[in-house]
C-alpha cells in the first residue's frame with residue numbers, strides 16, 4: 001500500500017489540474033497509516049512551506065483532540081480536501097474541491113480503505129458529503145462511515161467550538 005500511496009503523493013506534488021497549483025509552494029499530499037482517515041480542509045501558510053499538515057500549534061492541538069478519541073497520529077491517514085494552499089488563505093471553491101477529490105482524495109480513500117473517516121470542518125464536509133452545516137451534523141456518524149466534527153482552527157479560536165469538538169471526540173472514542 002505504501003508504494004501506491006507514495007506514487008499518488010508524487011503525482012499530487014506535480015499536479016496542475018486546478019488553479020490552486022499557482023498559489024502553492026509545496027503541495028501537501030497527506031501521510032500516515034491505518035484504517036482511520038482524517039480529512040481537513042486546505043493547507044495553510046505553514047503547511048505550504050513545509051509540505052506537511054498540522055505542524056506547530058495546530059498540530060499539537062489536533063494531537064490533543066485525537067488523544068481524547070484514543071487515536072494517535074501514527075495510526076491515522078491524515079490529508080486535506082485540497083492539497084494546495086489557496087491564495088490569501090481563502091477557502092477552496094466547489095470546482096477546486098471537486099477536481100482534487102476526483103483526482104486524488106477518492107484514490108487515497110480507495111487505497112487506505114478506511115473503516116472510518118473523520119471529517120474536520122465545513123470544507124471537508126462539503127467535499128466529502130456535499131453538505132455545509134457542521135453544527136447540524138457534528139458528533140454523528142453519517143452513512144456508517146463519516147464522523148463529522150469541527151476544524152481544529154475553529155476550535156482553537158472559539159472556546160464554545162472547542163467544547164463541542166471535545167464532546168465529539170468522546171463520542172468518537174466510543175465508536176472506535
Ligand code: SF4
Nearest residue numbers: 015018021083084100
Ligand atoms: S489542489 Fe489538488 S487538483 Fe488542485 S492543483 Fe493541487 S493537487 Fe491538483
